[in-house]
Amino acid sequence: MRRIGIKDVAAAAGVSTATVSHVLNRVEGKRISEETRQRVWKAADELGYAPNGLARGLRTQRSQTIGFVSDEIATTPHAGRMILGAQEAAAAEGVVLLLVNTSGDAELERTSIEMLLQRQVDGVVYAAMYHRIVELPGVLHATPTVLLDASSADPAVPSVVPDEAQGGYAAVRELVRHGHRRIGVTVQTVDLPARQGRLEGYRKALAQAGVSYDPSLVAAETAVPFNTVGGDVDAGYRAARRLLTADQRPTALFCFNDRMAAGAYRAAAELGLSIPGDLSVIGFDNQELVCESLHPQLSTVQLPHYEMGARAMARLLALIKTPGRPLGPDTKELLPCPLVARASVASPPRL
Amino acid sequence: MRRIGIKDVAAAAGVSTATVSHVLNRVEGKRISEETRQRVWKAADELGYAPNGLARGLRTQRSQTIGFVSDEIATTPHAGRMILGAQEAAAAEGVVLLLVNTSGDAELERTSIEMLLQRQVDGVVYAAMYHRIVELPGVLHATPTVLLDASSADPAVPSVVPDEAQGGYAAVRELVRHGHRRIGVTVQTVDLPARQGRLEGYRKALAQAGVSYDPSLVAAETAVPFNTVGGDVDAGYRAARRLLTADQRPTALFCFNDRMAAGAYRAAAELGLSIPGDLSVIGFDNQELVCESLHPQLSTVQLPHYEMGARAMARLLALIKTPGRPLGPDTKELLPCPLVARASVASPPRL
Numbered sequence: 159m160r161r162i163g164i165k166d167v168a169a170a171a172g173v174s175t176a177t178v179s180h181v182l183n184r185v186e187g188k189r190i191s192e193e194t195r196q197r198v199w200k201a202a203d204e205l206g207y208a209p210n211g212l213a214r215g216l217r218t219q220r221s222q223t224i225g226f227v228s229d230e231i232a233t234t235p236h237a238g239r240m241i242l243g244a245q246e247a248a249a250a251e252g253v254v255l256l257l258v259n260t261s262g263d264a265e266l267e268r269t270s271i272e273m274l275l276q277r278q279v280d281g282v283v284y285a286a287m288y289h290r291i292v293e294l295p296g297v298l299h300a301t302p303t304v305l306l307d308a309s310s311a312d313p314a315v316p317s318v319v320p321d322e323a324q325g326g327y328a329a330v331r332e333l334v335r336h337g338h339r340r341i342g343v344t345v346q347t348v349d350l351p352a353r354q355g356r357l358e359g360y361r362k363a364l365a366q367a368g369v370s371y372d373p374s375l376v377a378a379e380t381a382v383p384f385n386t387v388g389g390d391v392d393a394g395y396r397a398a399r400r401l402l403t404a405d406q407r408p409t410a411l412f413c414f415n416d417r418m419a420a421g422a423y424r425a426a427a428e429l430g431l432s433i434p435g436d437l438s439v440i441g442f443d444n445q446e447l448v449c450e451s452l453h454p455q456l457s458t459v460q461l462p463h464y465e466m467g468a469r470a471m472a473r474l475l476a477l478i479k480t481p482g483r484p485l486g487p488d489t490k491e492l493l494p495c496p497l498v499a500r501a502s503v504a505s506p507p508r509l
Numbered sequence: 510m511r512r513i514g515i516k517d518v519a520a521a522a523g524v525s526t527a528t529v530s531h532v533l534n535r536v537e538g539k540r541i542s543e544e545t546r547q548r549v550w551k552a553a554d555e556l557g558y559a560p561n562g563l564a565r566g567l568r569t570q571r572s573q574t575i576g577f578v579s580d581e582i583a584t585t586p587h588a589g590r591m592i593l594g595a596q597e598a599a600a601a602e603g604v605v606l607l608l609v610n611t612s613g614d615a616e617l618e619r620t621s622i623e624m625l626l627q628r629q630v631d632g633v634v635y636a637a638m639y640h641r642i643v644e645l646p647g648v649l650h651a652t653p654t655v656l657l658d659a660s661s662a663d664p665a666v667p668s669v670v671p672d673e674a675q676g677g678y679a680a681v682r683e684l685v686r687h688g689h690r691r692i693g694v695t696v697q698t699v700d701l702p703a704r705q706g707r708l709e710g711y712r713k714a715l716a717q718a719g720v721s722y723d724p725s726l727v728a729a730e731t732a733v734p735f736n737t738v739g740g741d742v743d744a745g746y747r748a749a750r751r752l753l754t755a756d757q758r759p760t761a762l763f764c765f766n767d768r769m770a771a772g773a774y775r776a777a778a779e780l781g782l783s784i785p786g787d788l789s790v791i792g793f794d795n796q797e798l799v800c801e802s803l804h805p806q807l808s809t810v811q812l813p814h815y816e817m818g819a820r821a822m823a824r825l826l827a828l829i830k831t832p833g834r835p836l837g838p839d840t841k842e843l844l845p846c847p848l849v850a851r852a853s854v855a856s857p858p859r860l
Contacts, residue, residue, distance in 0.1 A: 162651070223607070223628065235586035235798060245610050249617075254624050256574070257608045259596050266600075273605050277574065300513070387801040420802035427778075427804075447586060447798040450738040451771035453778075 162207045170201035178202075224248055224474060225274035225282040226255045229262050235445060236287055236463050240306060243467025244283055251475055253280075264295075271297050281474045284308065285467075288385065289319055289351050302477045306470040307463070309351075309490050316477070318470040318491045322352050325459045325495030326359020326412070329440045332457065332497055333410045334367045337505045338438060340375070342408035344397035344418050346390065347380045353414065356442060360412060375408055377401050387417055394421025402429055402437070409437065409506035416441035416448040419456055419502075434504035444498050454501035462493045469493060513558045521552035529553075575599055575825060576625035576633040577606045580613050586796060587638055587814050591657060594818025595634055602826055604631075615646075622648050632825045635659065636818075639736065640670055640702050653828045657821040658814070660702075660841050667828070669821040669842045673703050676810045676846030677710020677763070680791045683808065683848055684761045685718045688856045689789060691726070693759035695748035695769050697741065698731045704765065707793060711763060726759055728752050738768055745772025753780055753788070760857035761789035767799040770807055770853075785855035795849050805852035813844045820844060 167182075168175040173194060180188045181198040201207075226244060228237060245255050256274055260267035274282065275297070282301055286292055286308035294303060294310055305317035333341050343360055345353055361371055377397035381389035394413055401408055402425055413419035419441035423433060431437045433454060441449065444460035469491060518533075519526040524545060531539045532549040552558075577595060579588060596606050607625055611618035625633065626648070633652055637643055637659035645654060645661055656668035684692050694711055696704055712722055728748035732740035745764055752759055753776055764770035770792035774784060782788045784805060792800065795811035820842060 221628075226608070235589070238586070238588045241608065242610055245608065249609070249621065249624070252624065254628065255608045257577070257592065257596065257606045258600070259593055270600065273600070273603065277572075277605065387797045388806070391801055417798070417802060424804040445798055446738045447768070447796055448802045450742055451768060451799045451802055453775040455739070 162205045164207075166205055167198065167202045167207050170205060171197045173198060182207075220280055221278040222253050223256050223277065223279050224253055224471065225271070225279040226257045226285065227260060227267070227271060227274070227282055228257070228285040228287060229260050230287040235447065236307075236461065237285075239463035240285055240287075240467040243464040243469075244285075244306070244471040245467075247468040247471035248475070253475065267295055268297055271295060275301065280478050283467075283470050283474055285470075289322065291351065302474060304470045304474040304477065307466055313489055316473055316489050316491075318466045318473065318493060319351070320461050320466065320495050321492035322355025322495070323358040323362070324492070325442060325461075326356035327363045328359070328495060328497045329356075329412050329442060329459045330360045330363035331366075332440060332499065332503055333412065333438060334363055334369075336410075336438065336503055338408075338410040339367070339369050339506075340406070340408045341369075341410045341412060342375045342377065342398075342401040343412050343414075344394050344401070344422060345376065345378050345414040346393055346418070347378045348384060352442075356412075356414060374404070375401065390415060390417035391421045391424075394418025395424050396421070398422035398425035399428070402426065402431065410503070411437065411439050413439065413441045416443045416445045416456060416458055419458070420448055420452060423452055423456075434502050436507055438503040438506070440503055442495075449498075449500060452502075457500045457503045458498050459495045460498050461495060465493050513556045515558075517556055518549065518553045518558050521556060522548045524549060533558075572629040572631055573604050574607050574628065574630050575604055575822065576622070576630040577608045577636065578611060578618070578622060578625070578633055579608070579636040579638060580611050581638040586798065587658075587794075587812065588636075590814035591636055591638075591818040594815040594820075595636075595657070595822040596818075598819040598822035599826070604826065618646055619648055622646060626652065631829045634818075634821050634825055636821075640673065642702065653825060655821045655825040655828065658817055664840055667824055667840050667842075669817045669824065669844060670702070671812050671817065671846050672843035673706025673846070674709040674713070675843070676793060676812075677707035678714045679710070679846060679848045680707075680763050680793060680810045681711045681714035682717075683850065683854060684763065684789060684791060685714055685720075687761075687789065687854055689759075689761040690718070690720050690857075691757070691759045691761070692720075693726045693728065693749075693752040693762045694765075695745050695752070695762060695773060696727065696729050696765040697744055697769070698729045699735060703793075707763075707765060725755070726752065741766060741768035742772040742775075745769025746775050747772070749773035749776035750779070753777065753782065759788075761791070761854070764790065764792050767792035767794045767796045767807060767809055770809070771799055771803060774803055774807075785853050787858055789854040789857070791854055793846075800849075800851060803853075808851045808854045809849050810846045811849050812846060816844050 164175050164178050168178045178198050181195050258270035260270055282303045283306050285306035289307050292308045309317040309319055377400050379393040379397040381393040383389045411422050413422055419439050422439050426433055426437050433439055441456050441458035444458045449456040515526050515529050519529045529549050532546050609621035611621055633654045634657050636657035640658050643659045645666055660668040660670055728751045730744040730748040732744040734740045762773050764773055770790055773790050777784055777788050784790055792807050792809035795809045800807040
């Protein structure tokens with residue numbers, strides 16, 4: 159398991175270690191014959207020599223690694239797509255992710271970030287696993303950082319977040335397009351950017367269709383426990399049941415997320431309403447495990463996790479290359495949430 | 510955004526950079542007064558100086574980083590728990606994960622692993638996102654490596670995998686315990702360790718209950734596309750529908766995974782069978798997004814992803830500390846899959 163070193167390459171090629179170093183690092187101005195250069199490269203290849211990245215990092219003052227700090231990687235299926243987006247954008251430039259998880263614990267966050275800084279990361283992507291406002295930890299103030307699925311009260315910190323309002327608009331627009339006018343909303347009670355934005359999109363789509371806003375069609379329920387699958391499904395069930403048992407029930411529901419939509423399916427089944435014949439349902443997030451496990455499969459709007467990860471990394475790498483460049487007015491970048499039409503939306507029933 | 514260096518600490522403490530280096534690196538045999546040592550530490554703390562991990566790595570020949578190579582991080586919600594398990598086990602020893610993703614592409618895998626080796630990782634966890642047999646890439650042969658949720662035909666490569674047979678046994682035992690004797694199985698057709706093991710557990714639990722094996726109760730369907738949510742749900746629907754419309758239908762179903770169980774829910778609903786009153790259903794995997802989105806919530810058996818990640822990392826770190834230590838007979842370590850009882854299993858209906 160010994161690591162192949164420059165000495166091994168030198169011995170195999172029959173040259174000095176200095177020559178090997180000059181050839182492999184493409185040092186200019188050394189008189190080394192083409193034949194010798196080729197012999198060194200061949201020996202290095204045959205031995206499987208991996209250049210010493212640590213030593214190279216010391217020379218260039220760039221480690222070509224980026225820290226990826228996340229709060230709750232294990233509890234959400236969103237994490238994978240964000241990490242993959244960031245990682246593929248990084249790999250395209252020969253950069254690797256150093257990953258740490260803070261589990262939302264401030265002390266663990268500080269020590270995790272210190273472990274990154276000790277390894278001389280060139281910058282940090284700081285990712286939240288659902289869209290929220292965060293305060294950047296002090297230990298990061300001297301390191302180029304981009305927020306992913308999070309934004310900061312400090313406008314100087316660049317961030318990449320989903321365009322919640324556009325997504326809410328896209329969802330409700332899809333219902334309007336099928337002829338729905340009486341559209342209920344199920345939403346959870348915690349005040350998050352997602353809640354505000356999606357409701358804003360709902361109102362905009364209604365206004366554009368000439369439908370006046372009716373607050374009795376907005377059913378908010380508290381998810382207990384917060385941000386868990388079961389909690390959301392149950393809150394979605396209660397909210398939908400309330401709307402569907404009202405005097406004048408809606409013909410369609412826009413649900414705050416796919417888990418709440420799963421609860422709406424249960425409420426509809428209990429009340430003998432078939433989806434989409436009697437009731438159209440649209441969700442938000444595009445969690446495939448939920449959307450494709452339901453029958454009929456759930457139409458929804460996609461949170462662009464892969465794209466957000468890729469954009470955050472691209473912005474960070476640009477920031478590192480040209481430090482001090484003004485961020486401009488687009489400090490907070492909103493990425494669109496596209497409609498994913500499956501089978502839960504149809505025309506309203508004839509009354 | 511300039512990085513605080515040893516020179517800054519030296520200037521603040523009013524000593525030479527050599528003295529700072531000796532103090533911070535705890536070099537023995539240098540005559541430095543206790544008062545000077547304390548002044549240096551204080552200056553380093555106040556400036557937020559992060560020791561140069563690259564330089565330290567060159568001295569110790571340990572980078573305190575572990576490569577985590579995974580094949581399909583974004584397409585499975587299992588990834589997060591495996592990564593978290595590995596990461597927390599690493600962080601406990603001051604070790605950080607360098608993460609690369611291969612997307613199942615051999616060329617990308619080779620270059621990804623080379624990026625890790627260039628950064629002098631002390632070892633590699635090579636993770637598959639579902640339990641399968643892999644061939645270790647040649648480029649890893651000289652690096653300590655542990656397989657996670659995968660095993661190798663080469664018995665010299667240590668691996669950590671779920672105990673599929675025990676998990677299948679636990680699931681069917683739960684059905685038997687509730688009084689079921691006529692238990693159907695829905696399974697997919699691809700020959701994976703999970704399929705073999707879970708069926709073995711099924712037969713063992715039946716045998717133990719004195720129920721003879723009836724191949725007509727095993728319904729295999731091909732998931733198209735393979736290993737996707739929709740593909741599995743649909744295959745599970747077809748398999749369950751076949752069993753439930755047979756002359757003598759089973760009173761309970763053991764489904765190969767939670768997605769196939771979601772398909773069984775659909776088949777039961779179509780046939781007017783209520784769960785668990787008319788039909789008990791148990792899944793496998795414990796994908797919470799599926800289990801808790803279904804009504805009633807799905808009982809299942811958990812794939813121990815967090816635990817597997819943690820064990821793989823612990824074994825790798827032990828291997829790195831004592832290279833050459835014989836692996837012993839437990840090269841392949843099986844972790845138990847515990848029962849997660851929710852609401853989809855009850856006593857069989859009285860006929």
